[in-house]
Amino acid sequence: EEEFVLQAISLPISRVRLIMKSSPDVSSINQDALFLTTKATELFVQHLALTSFNNRSQTEANTLNYSDLAKTAEESDTFHFLTDILPKKILAQDYLKTLEQMQDEDSDF
């Protein structure tokens, strides 16, 4: 007889439940719903990480960065709901440089 791991849930279910309960108007959640949400969350993390990794702007770096995630959220239908919490970040120095360039361009006219 074989005994093997049927499935392992690697996320704390109680924490998932806490997050679900923090949604307005949620009274109770049955076991199936909690299990499915937890499992789906695992799939979501894998999906987001892999998609963003494959989609990353600096392919030679082999590192998944915040900007790769922001890029994926913007370009993907599935992950578009994340754009609110994933604003594209730019360094202040780059922003100032861009501002200067814009001002230079304006002064040409």
Place this chain on the structure above:
Amino acid sequence: MDGDSSTTDASQLGMTGEYMASSHYVLHPQDDDGEENMNDHEDGGTKENYREQDIYLPIANVARIMKNAVPQTGKIAKDAKECVQECVSEFISFITSEASERCHQEKRKTINGEDILFAMSTLGFDMYVDPLKLYLQKFREAMKGEKGMPGVAVGESLGEDLTDDGFANPLPAGIITADGQQQNVMVYTTTAYPQIPTVQQIQFS
């Protein structure tokens, strides 16, 4: 990027709050220097925060799943881990709100599995639905079969609202345990089951 035309536009979903235009910027004052942070999650105040709740899943768990998802040689920046941690809470809330709405429309008080699956389908995650149904089926079978299957035990009946207490029943070693902290919930069975499709087999287009 995706070809599907499912509704993920917040304004169409009737979500409250401003739906921000996609091209907006947040100034980040300095390069990330990668310094270690003792907290589970760091919000340096450089990201605009439009969400009320700040409950996250533990970053170690999230990071582990990410690490296993990308190629073995791939690395994950610290701010990416924290970011996905936030995205996860957003995802859970996203699904839950939709499921809750459907529940209320049908005058029911308890969100069930169907509500969750329906919400996922509606919100553009229909590629998760079939694997999830399979996982649920296996989970149910394992939970139900405590009589003839040594090594599988269940502490409470199905269908009841799950509480933390429910997980606290003493169980044989290696089965379902819960202490509210980072945990591995393992379901063992002595019957061979057909291979469950893994994430890699799901078409993430």
